[in-house]
Amino acid sequence: MQYYQQIQKAVDYIERNLQKEIGMRDIASSASFSPFHFQRLFLAISGFTVQEYIRKRRLTEAARLLSDSDEGILKVALAYQYHSQEAFTRAFESYFGMTPGKYRKKNQAFASQPPISFLDDLGRKDQEFEMGKPEIIHKNRIRIIGCEYQTNLNEGRHYRDIPGFYDEFGRNGRYLHLPDRLAPDMVYGVSCRFQDDGGFSFIVGEEAGECAEVPDGQYIKFDLPEGKYAEFKAYGPAWNIQKMRDFIYGVWLPHSNYDRGEGPDFEVTDVRNSTFPEDMRIKIFIPLS
Incomplete structure (x- = not known):
């Protein structure tokens, strides 16, 4: 509260x-x-x-x-x-x-x-949208190799940009060049490198082995830190996913007994079992302190 x-x-x-x-x-x-x-x-x-x-x-x-x-x-x-x-x-x-x-x-x-x-929102529970309670879990460090894109919170630019990042990554076959793919059907989207002006990086990639070498070109490696996370199941049509993200920060977190920890948010899309855009299978992870 x-x-x-x-x-x-x-x-x-x-x-x-x-x-x-x-x-x-x-x-x-x-x-x-x-x-x-x-x-x-x-x-x-x-x-x-x-x-x-x-x-x-x-x-x-x-x-x-x-x-x-x-x-x-x-x-x-x-x-x-x-x-x-x-x-x-x-x-x-x-x-x-x-x-x-x-x-x-x-x-x-x-x-x-x-x-x-x-203060008018102190007792608010979102009347228009509900999602299941998260599972509080511990995750080990995960190495991601993928492509880094830039976006910004201002004017809701990230709402428009992020679907395009996934599209660019898939349409241009970026995933085909990833080394040592540990879970080829699971695509990660990582929000990180947060800036004071609302800018941040969004990395689209996959989990890779510890010794995997980063391909030449646009690719980078990024380590998701070990720690405690809230894991949300964001299942449903693609247009509801952003509403779910807003629910997490606008309703769940303020009403929970948790504080957001340092580090990136990330989401994992189960590509094999998702049907775009009607039925997505995504898990969203928020770091907790």
């Missing part, structure tokens, strides 16, 4: 600093999270990115100031961290459907983003 309280501290920090330049590290630090983990939790629980929330809150407060005062548009733009009136006008028009000048003349309420309260 303290996850929601911690994230609320970050929301309150954002609210106090809408008219200041704020970095993701400072926001996450106010909630005692790493920048990447904070962004992932925020997205899973709220449905939008931290950057999107800040942008909407700033534009909402800028619109309020335009309506309630005679401040010049440039001064309002600068107050809410836009470096030019032109940039502010583009963002404002994209959000409200009209320029700041027209908005001021209309003098009526439009759609806006109020401050959100994560």
